Amino acid sequence: MGIFGSGLEIKKPDQVAVMRRAGVIVGETLELLRASVRAGMTTADLDTIAEAHIRSRGAVPNFKGYHGFPATICTSVNDEVVHGIPGDRVIAEGDLVSIDCGCVLDGWHSDAAITVAVGEVPESRRELLRVCEESLWRGIAAARLGGRVGDIGHGVESYVRSQPGGETYGIVEDFVGHGIGSAMHMPPNVPNFGPRGRGPRLVKGLVLAVEPMITEGTIETTTLEDDWTVVTDDGGWAAHFEHTFTLTDAGAWVLTALDGGRARLAELGVPYGGPAEG
Template sequence: MGFFGSGLEIKKPDQVAVMRQAGLIVGETLEILRGSVRAGMTTADLDAIAEDHIRSRGAAPNFKGYHGFPATICTSVNDEVVHGIPGPRVIEEGDLVSIDCGCVLDGWHGDAAITVAVGEVSESRRELLRVTEESLWRGIAAARLGGRVSDIGHGVESYIRKQPGGERYGIVEDYVGHGIGSAMHMPPNVPNFGSPGHGPKLVKGLVLAVEPMLTEGTIETTTLPDDWTVVTDDKGWAAHFEHTFTLTDSGAWVLTAVDGGRAKLAELGVPYGGPAEA
């Protein structure tokens, strides 16, 4: 491990390999949660499922205790954008539930998020989910060795604005992606907007978490009195998707995707950069 530029942590291949194992546990956990979410359960139920799986795989939740956060995952429902605390809230038919999950394995971190529609939701809200998730992949697809960090945000924003009605979405600016490795949040910040060609250079061993958050309207948010849960000021609903990825000589490797990102990257015409077994 070394440091590059403005204190950026550059991992050795064996360290990235451990991050892949941490990321795989996160990806597995999110898939279990995606299949578990249903009306009538509580957000605390989801948290218990997540912690059980993470610990069963020999890892530990990295959110729990982070600056005092009391749970394994963040569960943000409807107009909650991010950092919602699991608890007694009962999930209802038609809810959008954003689940942010992380773990640490042998000192190395993984971090990813999904948003799940519970039962029947409106077409416009299904489109909000689709655009948010696809913009995440378009940001990853824009990353190339020798490029710049802002290329990722430009890829995210460009995709969103080109969608039918894309100008109506709020791209949250106060909460952005980040470097990740021996700590969960590290330099550099990875915004989901902006022009390309700026910021630190994208090099081998740099690992980034990309996490667009879109709203139905305003980008203005407020943190609730619990000091964690972030809600939209106009009560518009939100979606949040995230993956941790790195670049190799071969291409992109999505450490928190169960298949390493192979299928989606192929769909986008982006070379896959992970090992053959992923």
């Protein structure tokens, strides 16, 4: 591990390999939660499932206790954008439930998020989820060794705006992606908007968490009295997707995708940069 440029942590291959192991645990946890979430359960029920799985795999939840956060996952429902605290809220038919999850394994962190539609959801909101998730992959696909961090945000924003009705979506600016490694949040910030060609260079060993947050309207948000839960000011609903990824000489490697991102990257014409797995 070394420090590159403006305090960026550059990992050695064996350190990235541990981050991949942590990423698989997070990916497994999110898929377990996707399969588990249903109307009638509470967000605390999801948190219990997540913590049990992470610990069963030999890792530790990295959200729990982070600046006092009391839970293993963040559960943000409907107009809650990020950082919702699991509790006694009962999930209802038609809800959008964003689940943000992370763990630390042997000192190395991973972080990812999904948003799940519960039961019957209007097509416009399913489209919100589709656009948000696809914009995440378009951001990753825009990353190349020697490029700039700003290329990722440009990829996210360009995709969102290119979609039917894309100009009406809000791309949240107050909360962005980040570097990750020996700490959960590290430089550089990874915005989901802006021009390409700006920001730090994308180099081998730099690991980033990309996490677009897209709303039905405004980008303006407020943090509730619990000091964590962030909601849209206009009551519009939101979606949030996230992956942790890195770049190798071969291409992109999505550390929190169970297949390393191979399938989605291939669809986008992006070389897969991870080892043969499975």
